[in-house]
Amino acid sequence: MxxxxxxxxxxxxxxxxxxxxxxxxxxxxxxxxxxxxxxxxxxxxxxxxxxxxxxxxxxxxxxxxxxxxxxxxxxxxxxxxxxxxxxxxxxxxxxxxxxxxxxxxxxxxxxxxxxxxxxxxxxxxxxxxxxxxxxxxxxxxxxxxxxxxxxxxxxxxxxxxxxxxxxxxxxSADDDGRGILATKLHADGRHNELLYVDGGPSTTGTVGKLRMKGREVFRHAVTNLAAVMAESLVIAGLEPGDVDWVVPHQANARILDATSRKLGLPADKVIVTVDQHANTSAASVPLALDVAIRDGRIKAGQIVVLEAMGGGFTWGAAVVRM
Incomplete structure (x- = not known):
């Protein structure tokens, strides 16, 4: 394959x-x-x-x-x-x-x-x-x-x-080879007003500013992220116990904690950089992944789950053998 x-x-x-x-x-x-x-x-x-x-x-x-x-x-x-x-x-x-x-x-x-x-x-x-x-x-x-x-x-x-x-x-000659094992994506445009930018070329003709209803976003994030990680693991034929590391979207430390608890993953398996970088949107997952690889935590052969949720709402996860 x-x-x-x-x-x-x-x-x-x-x-x-x-x-x-x-x-x-x-x-x-x-x-x-x-x-x-x-x-x-x-x-x-x-x-x-x-x-x-x-x-x-x-x-x-x-x-x-x-x-x-x-x-x-x-x-x-x-x-x-x-x-x-x-x-x-x-x-x-x-x-x-x-x-x-x-x-x-x-x-x-x-x-x-x-x-x-x-x-x-x-x-x-x-x-x-x-x-x-x-x-x-x-x-x-x-x-x-x-x-x-x-x-x-x-x-x-x-x-x-x-x-x-x-x-x-x-x-890859067998199922234990390196690479992306599974991905799962979702979107639900009904929640536009919870996290959006109030501008655009075809509406206001301006760039606009970010607007967010934090409590509602938090609630959706915890539920959706835990669910999509579970879905991606099922597609990959793995259990939560097989995961060596989770590299999540770095939105909020409380979201990271709540999501890992909901999935039954220990906090010490979650890569956290939000304290140093805040929320860098689409950059946060690859940025955190690079930090954890370069400091030696993530090693070749380990199972890593990447996950994120953003405005739209959109959300997704990927399971990778490094």
Whole structure:
């Protein structure tokens, strides 16, 4: 069988690192208030010369180096983002040009915080079809550009960053081989008003600002994430006890705790970076994955579950043998 194998990971963060204390000088909030409700202590904010494309390119370069392949070896780029550099063309094509790739398939996927999981499934299907052989799958965001900095209930939650993986189609002789074992995606557009941006080219002609009803989002997130992780494990033929690590969307520490308890997974199997990076939307899963691989927690052969939920609502999970 053909499987899509993660051969390298990379991440990138803006230079500016903002603590809760620094944020409290500009917003009516406090370190204690933010930590108690979210677990967030720091976030990175993009500067004038840092964009979704530049962060995505830096993350991609790191992933390529980790995989030991050249940019010219890539024939597919799928970039998940809700904050593209331009309405069009796709930010993926800007990354392609920055990497010096003259020709490859390159496009964006828009599924907000679940975007990376959507991008993974799309790339996996294209690689297993035999049309492409090696892909860059990227999640990159500059959410600071769409925040209402006078709304303390939302602006403290988000940060900017990027994460990337190199996926390669490889033949696997048995069920124990490396690669993506299962993916499961969902969407339910009835919940638009719970988490959205109040602008767009065809409605207001503006970029708009992020709006969220936090309590309702929390309730849906815990239920949906636990369910989709269970679904993905069933597809992969695995049990929760087979999981070595969960790499969740880094939205809120309380959501991470509640989701792991609902699925019966110990907290020490959950990769947590929300305290350092806040919610980086589509970037959060690949960014956390890269951190945990580089610090030695996630090792080759281990079973890892990736999961996320975002505005729309969209949500999904992927089971991977590293």
């Amino acid at each position: 053909i499987r899509s194998v993660i051969t390298g990971t990379g991440s990138a963060l803006p230079i500016r690192r903002v603590s809760n204390a620094e944020l409290a000088q500009e917003v009516d909030t406090s370190d204690e208030w933010i930590v108690e409700r979210t677990g967030i202590r720091f976030r990175h904010i993009a500067g004038p010369n840092e964009t979704t494309a530049t962060l995505a390119t830096d993350a991609a370069k790191a992933a390529l180096a980790a995989a030991g392949v050249l940019a010219q070896d890539i024939d597919l780029i799928v970039l998940a983002t809700a904050t593209p550099d331009q309405t069009f063309p796709a930010t993926a094509t800007k990354v392609q040009a920055m990497l010096g790739i003259n020709d490859c398939v390159a496009f964006d996927v828009a599924a907000v915080c679940s975007g990376f999981l959507y991008a993974v499934q799309v790339a996996d299907a294209m690689l297993r079809s035999g049309v492409q052989r090696r892909a860059l799958v990227i999640g990159a965001e500059t959410f600071s550009r769409i925040l209402d900095w006078e709304d303390r209930t939302t602006c403290v939650l988000f940060g900017d960053g990027a994460g990337a993986i190199v996926l390669e189609a490889q033949e």
